[in-house]
Amino acid sequence: MCGKPLNAKGDCVACLLRTGLDETAVESKPAILAFGDFEVEQQPDGSCWELGHGAIGVTYLAADKVLRRRVALKVIQVPSAARGSQAVRDRFLREARAAAALRHPNVAAVFQFGTSPDASHCYYAMELVEGETLAARVRRDGPLNAKEALKIAIQISRALMAAASHDLIHRDLKPSNIMLTGDSDVKIIDFGLAKAITDAGGEMDLTHGEFVGTPTFASPEQFGGGPVDARSDIYALGGTLWFALTGLAPHPGKTLEEIRDRKTRDGLPVAQLIGRKVPEPLVKLLRSTLAIDPGKRPASARELMEALELCRRSLTRRSGVRSEEAALRSEAFSRALRDAKACAGDPESLQALFESAAKKAAAVSKKPFKRNWAYLQTMLRLIRAYHRGEYRQVSNDALVWIIAALNYLVDPFDLIPDDTPFLGLVDDAHVVELVTDKTRRTLDAFMTWETAAR
């Protein structure tokens, strides 16, 4: 380094001594890493706070300096060869813009995106989702039961439905891109950004060619480099559901070629599902979802969602009579529904109920309602849009359900008599199921309208 002879270990003793006197080396706190409005947060030891790490990008915990909120910031290092490329930059921005337009309770929202001034990095800020990935959950607790796995798959399929209305596909749907918050509520991360990430990160392994995604969960057509559509995500959802049920990928392998060959040549190892006592209707659905030919898979996310719902209902029917506690909670919800129905024919009462529901929902803190927060927010937005006359494509019946559900979810204790012995034990998972069952189509339609309007 300084030209002085080195010691037997090849170290420069003079340089090593000089560092001890180097005042600039005292700055042990590294400079804050910042991208646009976002500053990467630091661990107590001064290192950058990494939330995750992929082949091309790193996800940091970061602070939005303007809006003063925490976000997940994905930073992709652009290879030096591509840094001057306006095309790479434009492509990234175009795809990130499309992804940012998607808003859905089961998708981690993309808030902002951009490139660093020297074009060395592309980044986007996502909603910070507190929880764990489906991959981590299965690693920790083992495979999920069919009911739990279906609950997750249904939420993913709803997100895919919303994405379909934007002609957006994920391309890299897999257990490690599914965040689970609270009681298995789903948030899909990196939606619509897999290709943007790959494009910006450039230098894929040559053997990967144009491949975008993760081989284990990718559809067979993704290996060909040809056009892919929403049915690739449906395949990936099938693989993810398979993993959730068995803890295994249907076609594992060590290399891209091995995985591709297995997917196109080998049959599905259905014995894994049978060994885990996965119900027959679900096995059948997985077979079609994981069909090699995209034409043999469910044609759309909606079709898949409906098939998944059927499977779930068949499970519920088999599980028998509801517990006394659940019935009681149903009764409370029935009361909310009766109230809402009573107002339905009277515009003034309905108006009063709107306002009361909206006021309650706006007043509650997010924390105690974390699990239902996304539903609440969407319901509230729908009611407001309806109230402002911007959105009218909702039937009276659906509206009544939404008002009742909002009232119930915001304040169930209002509706449960004080002498109820279970008051302190209320777990409204069953009501949420009931509500979402009835209101989901309405909410999905509203979100589609909302996204288009935006």
Place this chain on the structure above:
Amino acid sequence: MFAAGRSEAEPEMGGAALAELCQGYWAPLYGFVRSRGHTVHDAQDLTQSFFAYLLEHRVYARANRQKGRFRSFLLASLKNFLADAADRERTLKRGGAQVFLPLHEEQAQEAESLFQTHSGRGNEDWLFDRGWAEALVAAALERLSADYKREAKEQLFKELRTFIAGGAEPLPTYAELTDRLGITESTLRSHVTRLRARYREALRTEVRRTVDSEQQVDQELRELLHVLMEM
């Protein structure tokens, strides 16, 4: 005086600290004895005996706080020890049965190799100081390496060590390292910055063990650097 023999009331602690320091700085003392013309084996015995003498007579505890640096104290003590032939003979005779510090073959070989590399380039004091500087940075690197290992960042330390220790090879580019370590350039920069800062602190901690004040840490480092620049 220095950390090695801080308190007479705690002779055992002082002795243990001294023993540890002696292990670390065995090579420069051995080199000095060798430069006086003693054979390899005699120099090994004399160096061992010198440490036994230090501990036995608690010389470190008698040292005056104001006298300052351990390096100067140790060298002066060694010179006195070697000058006193009768004392040396007596100690050698007894020392045959009393080895207070284990002498490792590898340690002895490294010390001899260090002596062979530098003998003839300067006087015996220069040789001692040069050896001392090497022992000092080696101890700091060792301390740092152990810290990284404890944090399960051994590989990171190995890859980035060259940014503080230099070497004959040109420094790797950040791009090469980001590929190898699978981290971003910004993360790499922050790792290198931290490594430099942590090494600086490890080195100064090591020096602090042998001097009285923070001011003397700088003085000691400057003096040793000056010795190296004289080459």
